[in-house]
Amino acid sequence: MGLGDITRPAVLAAIREYDKLGQDAFLERYKFDKAKAFYLRYDGNRYVSKAIAGAAHGYLEGREPLRANEFSGGESTVARKLRSLGFIVPPRRSPNWTRDEVILACDLVMENGWRQLEDTDIRVIELSGILQLLPIHPHALRSDTFRNPNGVARKTADIASRRPGYTGLPTNGGEMDQQVLQDFLDAPEHMHSVAALLREAALAGEFKQLPVPQSEEDDDEQDEPGAREGRLLKRWHYARERDRGLRTRKINAFFKENGRVFCEVCEFDFEKVYGPRGEKFAECHHIVPLHVSGETSTVPEDMIVLCSNCHRMIHRKSPWLTPDELRALVEANCADTR
Ligand SMILES: [Zn+2]
Ligand SMILES: [Zn+2]
Structure with missing residues (x-):
């Protein structure tokens, strides 16, 4: 009992x-x-x-x-x-800030001359709204105060107090703040473009198609320290690569031009190896770098045809390889084993 x-x-x-x-x-x-x-x-x-x-x-x-x-x-x-039992009981504390969220906050701090922002600032209120739209934290795990302007303003204070040259005492904030701040200091323009794209895509409803992970543990991709783009842009990128219509158009165009379908890196041909089962099969990879692919409509010219192995290898680690870089790897290693 x-x-x-x-x-x-x-x-x-x-x-x-x-x-x-x-x-x-x-x-x-x-x-x-x-x-x-x-x-x-x-x-x-x-x-x-x-x-x-x-x-x-x-x-x-x-x-x-x-x-x-x-x-x-x-x-x-x-x-x-x-x-x-299926009921919603919001936790009292908000979930930790993920890399994508800290990128957005850090961008605001940078734009504000590396000073913290107040919770009444219109930019803080706007960011609070955007953070609530992002499909990062399951709704069941959001507290009642989840990413409200007060919490966002506190995060900007945490970030501002960690910047080199800040003379006061650092406020809370953790390792994630530190890493993202460092990325902004190392590559300010790159990080700003990542933040701008995140914001734009969120406001345009681009992330709506991405499912919200059901629990924090479900979200198996970790926040890789070297992955400057964060997770959401990657998830968005994969979703576009899986888009059926887009893939079919690309493969048909490629077939028309070459008379067969093969990997543009290693020349693997599914039909040659698997017969009719492999007919016109290949994966498509989006070649525009994440932080500049603000364009929401992808066209076949933005994609290349790859076999499943080459595609996996491109995405295996951050930063992703370009097709030319992967081709060079394949050539170098095949030469070695010859
Ligand atoms: Zn290949
Ligand atoms: Zn890809």
């Missing part, structure tokens, strides 16, 4: 009772308080999650409601249990 037994119907029954009695009477009845509460969000309303869990237990066959001192509330107990 305990928290582990509660079911979704029992929670829904407790929610109905909470609605009927009103928050104060419900908390009074089950003897819970609101102190440091985690809230359950349901149908546009907020509920003290621990009280809901305690009451839900009483809705189980032959059970009594749990009292506040019989179990502990919080992130690893009640919040986790309710989430596993």
Whole structure:
């Protein structure tokens, strides 16, 4: 007996009772308080999650409601249990800033002469809106204050206080801030163009087609320190390469010109090796570098035809190789083994 037994119907029954009695009477009845509460969000309303869990237990066959001192509330107990039943319980803390998000904030700080910005600044308010649009953090893991102007302004202070030459004490901020700041100091124009493209694409709704990872662990690609473009532009790039219509147009154009389809780096021909099963098969790779591919409509001329192996090798590490660089690698290594 305990928290582990509660079911979704029992929670829904407790929610109905909470609605009927009103928050104060419900908390009074089950003897819970609101102190440091985690809230359950349901149908546009907020509920003290621990009280809901305690009451839900009483809705189980032959059970009594749990009292506040019989179990502990919080992130690893009640919040986790309710989430596993499909409910939304936002964490109290916002998730850590990812590389893409820090790039956007750092760009703002740079534009502002490396000084922090206030939460009333229109640019901070705009960035807050953009960060909320990005498909980076699952909605279920966003706190109520997720990337609000206050949090964005604090991030600009963290970044500004880490810049060389800053004379005050550094504020919080972590390793990610430091890495991104260093990238901005090393390659300001490149980083600015990455930030500009991220912003533009977010506002144009370009990232809408990208799924939001379901949990932070699901997002298996790590924030590679050497990957200056960050993750979103990469995910966007891959999505465009997988676009069926675009790929078909490219392969048809290539076939028309060459009479067959083969890898433009190693000349592998799927049809030659696999017969009819490999007919007109190849992958397409987008050759415009990520940070300059602001153009949202890709044309066949922006792509080249590759076999699956060559394509994988181009993307295996950051920075991605150009087709010429990969060709040089293939030639050098084949010469070695000859
Ligand atoms: Zn190849
Ligand atoms: Zn590619």
